[in-house]
Amino acid sequence: MEYKGYTGTVEFSVPDKCFHGHVLGITHLFTYEGSTFDELEEDFKGCIDDYLYDCKQEGVKPQKPFSGTLNIRIGSELHKNIALEARKKGETLNSFIKKALQKVML
Numbered sequence: 001m002e003y004k005g006y007t008g009t010v011e012f013s014v015p016d017k018c019f020h021g022h023v024l025g026i027t028h029l030f031t032y033e034g035s036t037f038d039e040l041e042e043d044f045k046g047c048i049d050d051y052l053y054d055c056k057q058e059g060v061k062p063q064k065p066f067s068g069t070l071n072i073r074i075g076s077e078l079h080k081n082i083a084l085e086a087r088k089k090g091e092t093l094n095s096f097i098k099k100a101l102q103k104v105m106l
Contacts, residue, residue, distance in 0.1 A: 001044055004052070006065050008032070008044045023047065025065030 001008045001021070009021040019040040020033040032047045034040035055062040074082075086096035 001041060003045050003048050006048050008047075010037070010040065023065070025067075026063045028063065 001010060006026075007024045009024060010019060011021055012019050018033050018035050019037060020031065021040065021044065022032075023030040023044075028051070030047045030051060032040060032043035034043050052062055082096065083093050086093045089096065091099075
């Protein structure tokens with residue numbers, strides 16, 4: 001589900017007989033639930049609206065989902081090899097990795 005730029009999961013709990021989910025791409029843990037999909041969607045939207053309202057009231061900037069910054073652990077040898085290859089091509093490490101990831105996603 002998507003609402004105001006935020007993405008949420010849709011899951012179903014058989015034992016509880018309800019839908020539930022959480023907001024992706026931000027560090028805050030927001031969960032929502034509902035007996036029907038419509039109730040789940042309404043609770044999801046309410047969760048986002050409440051978060052944005054609280055941020056406004058507190059004078060803080062809401063966290064952007066999927067900010068574009070990604071920290072990964074790849075091991076020192078791979079890190080070195082990628083950095084050297086990027087340098088050979090006259091690119092920054094960030095640019096080199098971004099291009100490689102874009103190729104994979106096409």
